[in-house]
Amino acid sequence: xxxxxxxxxxxxxxxxxxxxxxxxxxxxxxxxxxxxxxxxxxxxxxxxxxxxxxxxxxxxxxxxxxxxxxxxxxxxxxxxxxxxxxxxxxxxxxxxxxxxxxxxxxxxxxxxxx
Amino acid sequence: xxxxxxxxxxxxxxxxxxxxxxxxxxxxxxxxxxxxxxxxxxxxxxxxxxxxxxxxxxxxxxxxxxxxxxxxxxxxxxxxxxxxxxxxxxxxxxxxxxxxxxxxxxxxxxxxx
Numbered sequence: 001x002x003x004x005x006x007x008x009x010x011x012x013x014x015x016x017x018x019x020x021x022x023x024x025x026x027x028x029x030x031x032x033x034x035x036x037x038x039x040x041x042x043x044x045x046x047x048x049x050x051x052x053x054x055x056x057x058x059x060x061x062x063x064x065x066x067x068x069x070x071x072x073x074x075x076x077x078x079x080x081x082x083x084x085x086x087x088x089x090x091x092x093x094x095x096x097x098x099x100x101x102x103x104x105x106x107x108x109x110x111x112x113x114x
Numbered sequence: 115x116x117x118x119x120x121x122x123x124x125x126x127x128x129x130x131x132x133x134x135x136x137x138x139x140x141x142x143x144x145x146x147x148x149x150x151x152x153x154x155x156x157x158x159x160x161x162x163x164x165x166x167x168x169x170x171x172x173x174x175x176x177x178x179x180x181x182x183x184x185x186x187x188x189x190x191x192x193x194x195x196x197x198x199x200x201x202x203x204x205x206x207x208x209x210x211x212x213x214x215x216x217x218x219x220x221x222x223x224x225x226x227x
Contacts, residue, residue, distance in 0.1 A: 042202060042217045042218060043158070045214055102160045102204075103160070103215060105157040106157060108157045
């Protein structure tokens with residue numbers, strides 16, 4: 001199965017600033033996904049990132065707030081822009097496993113906005 | 115709107131007992147189903163997948179699927195304290211190929227020594 005390296009693992013940021021989260025996969029994958037998990041909650045999909053095309057955002061998430069890049073089949077970034085305390089959460093990237101059956105997650109980024 | 119429902123728990127079982135975790139889903143056309151384990155402060159880890167009605171066993175874990183009842187469950191035999199975690203049910207509308215997963219909110223399992 002794919003191994004995903006995600007960084008940073010955690011950060012404390014000032015409101016109004018931006019943070020870019022990176023995910024590197026050890027093999028080529030077709031689709032990568034970005035999730036948010038707030039304390040005690042399940043995973044909420046932010047967007048799906050395909051290589052070479054615009055990311056597809058879920059309801060409630062917009063590109064201006066969460067721009068995503070997918071320059072190749074092994075890498076993606078998510079930027080959390082103009083942060084507010086409400087953006088404090090764990091952000092997770094995920095990629096399709098071989099055969100598209102189930103997904104592997106990165107280790108997550110714990111973001112605190114102060 | 116696709117929904118996946120799980121009892122939030124916590125489900126408390128003694129060491130050595132069978133833990134039974136349940137999940138229902140709203141999208142009758144769903145084709146593939148997954149169980150993830152998430153330890154506190156860690157990311158989810160895939161532990162089981164199931165695609166056909168019936169049971170699928172992998173070590174101490176058994177996944178059960180009943181598409182007619184839109185119900186999927188996970189049984190953990192001989193539960194160990196190390197099984198204490200939150201278990202997330204996830205549903206995929208496709209049998210294969212690439213699509214997004216819908217996750218339940220998870221059931222917290224506590225296994226006492």
